[in-house]
Amino acid sequence: MTAQEAAPGGDALEVFRRDVQAWLQENFPQELAGQDNPLAAIEGNAPASPAAQAWKAAIGSRGWGTPTWPREYGGGGLDHRQAKILNEEMAAVGAWNPIGGMGVMMLGPTLLEFASEEQKRRHIPPICRSEIRWCQGYSEPGAGSDLAALQTRAEDCGDHYLINGQKTWTSGGQWADWCFALVRTDKQRKHDGISFLLIDMQSPGVEVRPIQLISGTSPFCETFFTDVRVPKENLVGEENGGWTIGKRLLQHERTNLSGGAAGRGGRGGGSLAKIGEYYLGKNDAGQLPDADLRTRIARFEMRQRAFRLTAQRVLAEARSGAPAAASSILKNVGAELTQERAELTLEMMGLNGLGWEGDGFTPQELMATRGWLWGKAVSIYGGTAEIQNNVIAKRILGMQGE
Amino acid sequence: MTAQEAAPGGDALEVFRRDVQAWLQENFPQELAGQDNPLAAIEGNAPASPAAQAWKAAIGSRGWGTPTWPREYGGGGLDHRQAKILNEEMAAVGAWNPIGGMGVMMLGPTLLEFASEEQKRRHIPPICRSEIRWCQGYSEPGAGSDLAALQTRAEDCGDHYLINGQKTWTSGGQWADWCFALVRTDKQRKHDGISFLLIDMQSPGVEVRPIQLISGTSPFCETFFTDVRVPKENLVGEENGGWTIGKRLLQHERTNLSGGAAGRGGRGGGSLAKIGEYYLGKNDAGQLPDADLRTRIARFEMRQRAFRLTAQRVLAEARSGAPAAASSILKNVGAELTQERAELTLEMMGLNGLGWEGDGFTPQELMATRGWLWGKAVSIYGGTAEIQNNVIAKRILGMQGE
């Protein structure tokens, strides 16, 4: 309650709401209404229309793409109630937030917490305007779940580091301008030999190869570093102190991933029952004729609802200061639901749900196939389901022993 | 095939069959036909009728209660084809084998393999006649899954051992004449400090307390040994060599348990669908009106059939010399089916399936409650489900590492 009383009162909020309405009226191009493409993050950069570019520039320069970040670094400086109003008013006119990506979701909050003043002033404003695209240089072929086993070497060469090694799963690496990476600055120590570096992807010696996935082309890359020079001013935090920073960034990732699953569940492309009705019809009792499938759909939809209620509860408890259940739970259940939904959709579509390309399939069917395959990654990236279960058992349940 | 050719040929088998028929005609009291009580092992000793006593004496003295054991120790000396004929003919007249218990299932085969000639001559014939009841002194409060952690001490006192300690889960301990037990003869070594002893339950210092289970009274006991003297002639195998013998005995137990599950599944008290029809009726399509339940019954019955086919396959492959899948698989699936069947039965009966005693319930309903609760033990005794999974992973799949 105290936070609310310190913030602008009800009247001030109404004024703010009218300001937002007026600003949107002026700046959001009506022809874009409802044209958000949620798959952009997976499918990569389609060329943006002039209107879309203008909208991005407008919201970026106002700082409202990162509404709660400080104004001094290009954010909107809003409190949570104002941000909520902004969301509501944007939704009301079919607008959406085009400022996103790894810079917003992961790097920005991390820099705000750990970076030097100079680094913040240099790197955060372009994130708020979505001018610079970031990619994540964490995983390596031998360091997946055991991230701290990473081997990419940063050799101290006085005013710069010399980077050699290979990263994988660098999401969006082929389109990125910069990369935030964990590198090894001390071979003798495992966790305490890791540093957090910002690397310009245009540097000589950086090579990016996109990874073909089971679902087809992907935003993921293998990234090779061969004698890449990185100025020391691009070290965030202390040398050998990168593990703490890197882990905090992963928390932002996990929160976004589980929130994302809740959101997807929320918007969700209509109920499974509707898909079932389309492909199987209904019987005389108005029910799906496949009773087994009907039961499983009900199980799924009930579980999805329980998941959404849990996501809301965790959020609310976190706000009200009560102990929040862990993001690991949401990550795992969200992943399970994403995958189960895809499997059920495919089952209802029958072989039409396995179309790869060419004639004979609706666009929805072809997307179902690709989405199903892509979805197998959600229980792997951002910490596998097994790792999340380890986290729950050890950190929440105290099952470590000793 | 070679085994068959060495055995009596078809004509000899027909002669044998006629002998069995004649013998049964003479020795099996017709009034007992079909009166086998499969719950005797759980419910303990009801007083046997004179006819039942006569039948037990007759088959016991003939050795046909342990048909394939050597004649010299009181067995039947039959080969597998003859034993099969004996079974068939007994079933044809409603007879059953009253010679059983731990002596037959576990101790006898173990003694045949490991005991001295003198021990065999003394202990096996009474088993074949079911004159001596045996119980198993293995588990201790601190040694369940980790059996080799057992602490019951056997101190070397020249011509005898002095036993002190506590056993638990001694099945039938309150009715047993003798106990085969694992005891510690060397405190310094874990597995190699264990010996296999035969203990007369009438010895001074043996105290037995029945354990009350969640299902009510039980055949299990806690057994306390206080300065119990056991002559050294009752040591089977070498001192400190008991672990190998004890483990082999457990293999006999596991085989019997999984075979038992297959058997139970086989006789099984009718199909679940029939129970469902009784309690829920059928709809116009002739199906159980609860579609969700119907699906789960079908799942159960299909899985049960797959289990039975697997049990048969394992048996046949073992006979034909092909590699047999492990008994651990059968133990786990058998336990799962036993428990699932009980849960489904209870679900169909509704609250009637939870009757404890008194009016308002059929005997079948009261038995369903007790059987359901008792069945929770089948995934615990004889090596828990977790231990079986360890065995599968390590011994069959080679996941031990190194």
Place this chain on the structure above:
Amino acid sequence: MAVLNEEQRLLRDMARDWADQQSPVSAFRRLRDSGTPGVDPATWQSMANMGWAGIVIPEAHGGSNFGYLGLGLVLEESARTLTASPLAASALGAASALVLGGNPEQQARYLPGIASGELIACLAIDDGPRHQPQSFSTRASRSDDGWVLHGSKAFVAEGGQAQLLVVAAETDSGPALFLVEVDTPGLERAARHLADARDHCALQLDAVVLPEAALLGAAGDRKLLDAVLDRARIGAAAEMLGMAVQSFNLTLDYLKTRVQFDEIIARFQALQHRMARLFTEIELLRSTVEEALAAIDRDDPELPQLASLAKATANDTLHLMSREMIQLHGGIGMTDEHDAGFYLKRARVLENSWGNASFHRDRYARLCGY
């Protein structure tokens, strides 16, 4: 979505302390061993003294009108230690029937007694061992100046100690609820001993003559019946949540102390992952229960869906948890001297009360139009 306010949190903490100190499982064990299942007047008096019997009853009738979320918290905490009391039957079930369907006279006559705990009331809905509220074989026919009831009821929870029964019967215009005092001629009660060692009884109604004033609401008002049932379902789900939480905690504690193979077994990863999954399921269950309780308080039109969601989730979760509790305890959990069996037995009774998971999944799907 439910977030507890300060007063609700205080109530929950009070109930938690009370259950741990005044009503631990050992109290239930003593009751069970005493041979008079399910009745301990002193415990109920203690609960009533805290005002818990009147939480959903208007202040005008002696209650606190604190709401269903509050009552749900108390149900959860008291069931956590297996408290044997008529809280769910009387303070939730019967009180709801009177609050929702009672006329001023009926409310004034019965609610103050229920609120104070002096009058124990309960619901008598199902005719058979399974929840089938679509129709009743118990019939109510109009007589000159009232009703005559014929039929029977099975497994009326807390029916042995109740003085007032809310009886469902089929009339010519559909289902109806009747207030029947236990000494009404023609009504016979017989105790039924279920595995949970609680108070259950069967009713025989043989030409039970009731005045017009015994009818709650209007005959054929299925909405009233559903609303009462949904409250009972959610209450059961709250109790099951408490039991799941405690089963989980007892199991976790055991794993952290039991040593096998020279290792605390809580360190075995296979057990860790199973416990992580159980913890996850219980978190989901808590969300559905608190949401359903809050939905009653805010009169949410989606209450039927949310009630079925909570009860089905409670059934699935507690079913799994009670099985895992026994399995993870190993042999000791099979013995009567351990508490695990109490949770297992009570779990199945609640699973089979007010609709099992199949019932509620089917209902959920129908309510969603598929």
Place this chain on the structure above:
Amino acid sequence: MAVLNEEQRLLRDMARDWADQQSPVSAFRRLRDSGTPGVDPATWQSMANMGWAGIVIPEAHGGSNFGYLGLGLVLEESARTLTASPLAASALGAASALVLGGNPEQQARYLPGIASGELIACLAIDDGPRHQPQSFSTRASRSDDGWVLHGSKAFVAEGGQAQLLVVAAETDSGPALFLVEVDTPGLERAARHLADARDHCALQLDAVVLPEAALLGAAGDRKLLDAVLDRARIGAAAEMLGMAVQSFNLTLDYLKTRVQFDEIIARFQALQHRMARLFTEIELLRSTVEEALAAIDRDDPELPQLASLAKATANDTLHLMSREMIQLHGGIGMTDEHDAGFYLKRARVLENSWGNASFHRDRYARLCGY
């Protein structure tokens, strides 16, 4: 219950060696990358040379009459390495239709070609994307001296390379099977690219005129249709068994080599228990598949139940195994350069062919009378 005899074991070992050496997954990968899905004449020639195309065909027609259990072993082994061939479609599906329903002329005309592998035939049953053999929208009407077919078929497996189609259609007296050569006027084929990169095609039948001699058996003979379908289902289950075995083995090998947290991950108990469960499921699947194959050979009246048991078990098991294969491989399994995705994609195609698990559970329950 099926126990392999010496000859069957020899056949299985031969097929296993052949698959590992002549038809490893890398061969399928080359085929997939080549852009001509599902067709490799040399591989099929090699299989035919071993006599595998004629295993269930009588010796009089050039086959070996070795039985379905034998053919099932070859299907299992060849599918284990994802061999892209018309073995299931032609040597099992179409051959069964001719053996069971063909008259001497029809058998003499087509079976020798199928047995030698020169003639590739296949079944064209389902009109839509889901298995629904209860009725067909494709219609066959009597004409003066034969039949006229109208309608369409979806996803005919191996239809692109086939020269002979066994087409199901509805007649006035019920379902019937027709032998349709692919160059018959009015028949159009169109390739359909599914995720498994195998040969599938859609058929359009636009007034396809057939002689009386094109009818297999009698019109309205649902038993023939069911018998053919049950053979196709069991064949698919045998293929799925092989895929499950290989998915399991590849996963086990990976776990034994992958190091994380300075430990071979096969040593993590949570993974050990998951693998133990998968191994158990696959053992159960093997029993159902071998039993169903043997049931064909001994003409068991319970064949329909056993076919549904095998296919439902195959679906559930391979579904679980293919998901676990990806999950347990982690990121590498998500990449196209790894084989895991091939197994996953092919698994779902077979799961959706000849009835999914729901279909077969429902059928099993109906066959058992509930």
